[in-house]
Amino acid sequence: MVDNIVIQNDEIISVGELNKSAKYLLENNFNNISVIGEISNLSKPSSGHIYFTLKDEQGAIRCAMFRNQNIKLNFLPKDGDQCVLRGQVSIYVPRGDYQLIVKSIEPAGSGNLMQKFEALRKKLDQEGLFDNNKKLKIPSCPKHVGIVTSPSTAAFQDIISTFKRRSPSSQITLSEATVQGDNAHISIIKALNRIINFNEVNPDNKIDVVILSRGGGSIEDLWCFNNEELAREIYSFPIPTISGVGHEIDFTICDFVSDIRVPTPTATAELVTEFNFQFMDKIQDNKIRLHKNIINIFDDLKQVINLNNTRLKSPITLLREKSQRLDNLDIRLQQNQKIILSNKSNKIKMLTSSFSNKNPITKLHLIEERIDLIFNNLHKLLNERLKIKRSLVEKLFKNIEILNPLSILDRGYAIILNNKGLAVKSSNEVANKEVLKARLSKGSLDIEVIKKNE
Incomplete structure (x- = not known):
């Protein structure tokens, strides 16, 4: 096989042949290797196999442990566990995925990232950054909502669609930020500072609540929200903040230090639009009730008029x-x-x-x-x-x-009416150039005041 690989260096080969050759080399050179790292993105499909990622601060590798091997485990591995894996390095030929076929797993203590998370959480909690008495009150009817996230995320689209559905008149401003990666926390801090600068420049249109949001992911994907510098920035932020990071099962340091935490990005939009959403329902109910009352009033008036018509004699x-x-x-x-x-x-x-x-x-x-x-x-x-x-x-x-008032008009008299339809009884009630209406026995005339005589 090695000779064939050497010969193929001078030939054009297919992708499948390349993957098979790489698989042969890896499996023969790394057929019984031990690797230590932290488990993340663990999944257990109905087949009984286990798939996960093993990682440390320098790299990551996909892992697969088939059912005939994982039934021998004496513990249940989970995300965040620091483990020692023994197995064979291989390639999944159809996709060319580089992976470790695991034969055994032994725990090696808690995962490094989880240890860092717990250590920072305890530190900030002891300093009082999570104290509920120090949190700002979220306005019940915010006029201007600031959103800190990436515009390309599904979370941002969910927030926008929720606003359009529940409160289309709300004003929304996006302060764009990177929400994943080693320097994402710096981008988020800059986005928060832009909101402060915006409020200083626009005192009549201030942002009165800020949503910090992104979709779900692994602990690595959400790690920028566990940054101490970002946590302290949110704690001292002068505008009420809502954390909607990840899904309901995901927790970050930003969730604890923000003024309120909601489980999903969509829930953040529902929270700030709740007043307007209920207000529109109340307006619709009042509109229906007012319409019914007006109809009832008109019906009552019609009955009164009909009753009076029966009593009046010509x-x-x-x-x-x-x-x-x-x-x-x-x-x-x-x-x-x-x-x-x-x-x-x-x-x-x-x-x-x-x-x-x-x-x-x-x-x-x-x-x-x-x-x-x-x-x-x-x-x-x-x-x-x-x-x-x-x-x-x-x-x-x-x-x-x-x-009979009309009999007076038959004798050549006329009734002078102003623009309000009232009879003019004195020259002091009209002004020069004012247009009046003269009611005659037959028809009427529009007349203009040329001169008043006392």
């Missing part, structure tokens, strides 16, 4: 009623007149009969004169009463005509 109806009453009075008067005349006539007949029987000529003449006098007085009285009744009827008709 002038024509009133005139007809008055006319009918007068007709009834006239009929009763005529009936009374006939009754009186009939009674008087009967009385005259009785007297005439009595006088005829007695035949006194003188008394008869006297009686006739008296009867004539009574008859004339009665006729005169009846005529006077009829005249009074007719006069009363004519006066009622005239009063009705006088009360």
Whole structure:
């Protein structure tokens, strides 16, 4: 095989042949090697195999321990464990992945990164950097939100989509920073300082809350958020900060030193938009309730108007009623007149009969004169009463005509109205050049005041 590799140095070979040759060399030269390092990114699929990364401060290598080997383990390895691995270096030919096929694992104490994390956490906790009494209060309705993250991360896109969905009117400013790598903490500190400078330059539009965010990852990916310098910068930061780094199971020093920690980047956006989100719901509820109240008010007003319409009588109806009453009075008067005349006539007949029987000529003449006098007085009285009744009827008709406002307009008068629709009663109520409306018996005119006369 070695001879074949030498010969192939002068030939063009395929990728698969290259990977197979490299695999042969590695497996023969590193077939039983022991390596110490820290386990991270450990996964256990349903096949029963174990896949993880073994690393230290200088490098990392992918590892695979198959089921027939890991069933012999007397402990359960986990992320952060410092272990000694024994196995064979190989290459996974289909992908060309350089890996260590593990035969055995022995614990070598806690992982170095976890030890550093715990040491720094205890140190800062003893100094009071995690004291809840010293944390700033997150504003319930922030007007301007600052975000410290990389614009290319999925976490930033999740935050933006949450703001658009829950509070599209919120103002968002991105202070761009690198959120992974050895110098990422320096980039994050610079991003925080840019926000302070922004507030100094823009006192009327200050950022009143800051979100520190990135998606989940291994402890190595999130290690920049465990930096002591960054932790002290966040502790002394004058603006309330929200830490939304990693997933719910991920914890960093920044989570402890920030004013509040939420499990995911999306949860940070939900926290700062909660007031506006609920406020929009309340506005919608009040809008529906107001609409219903307005409809109810209009329905009540319609009922009142309809009721008043049934109670109101038109002038024509009133005139007809008055006319009918007068007709009834006239009929009763005529009936009374006939009754009186009939009674008087009967009385005259009785007297005439009595006088005829007695035949006194003188008394008869006297009686006739008296009867004539009574008859004339009665006729005169009846005529006077009829005249009074007719006069009363004519006066009622005239009063009705006088009360009709449109009858005044028929006599050539006009009603002058201002631009508010109110009748003008004095020249002091209008101004020169003011346009007024004159209401006539038929139609209206737009007129302009040329001169006022007191």
